[in-house]
Amino acid sequence: MDTALRLQFRYSEQDFVRGVRAHFASNSRVWLKLALTVVLAGLGCYVFQSMQDLRWFGAAIVSTAAFVVLVIAAKFFIIPQRLFRGEPRLKDERSLTFTSDGIHIQTAHVDSQLEWSTYSRALIDSHSFILYYGVRSFTVIPKRVFRDAEQKRVFEELLSQKIPKIVRK
Secondary structure (H helix, E strand, O other): OOOOOOEEEEHHHHHHHHHHHHHHHHHHOHHHHOOOOHHHHHHHHHHHHHHHHHHHHHHHHHHHHHHOOOOOOHHHHHHHHHHHOOOOHHHEEEEEEEEEEEEEEEOOOOOOOOHHHHHOOEOOOOOEEEEEEOOOOOEEEEEHHOOOHHHHHHHHHHHHHHOEEEEEE
């Protein structure tokens, strides 16, 4: 890619929340945890109903299952909004310029030139490109910020050349 691809945007809360949720969903095996929690809750109910001596244990199991459900719900429905609302810099206008040599990121607080090797993997879902530069550190690029389908195609082509692992959801 000889020319620069420039994106200029400001995150909406919805952009950021969708990206964080996609990140959580891709890394946390949510469905497995929920299935195990349902099994655990069923076991707890069984113990509570059928074993008079161990009712306390059944109640503890059901309480643990309820706690796990609350943690999962918070992870998807409370934490992403709080992250966005609690970090004023996420609301800044940002400019990202992508070339074959690297990525230039500019906001009111950041002016940085990054090499592509900074990013180890990417997650692409229906709303976002999520570029990872650590286990839990990532940049969300909303798909809505692309001028047209051609600009998005060029970006995806550049990603496929520069980022070793791309997962599509």
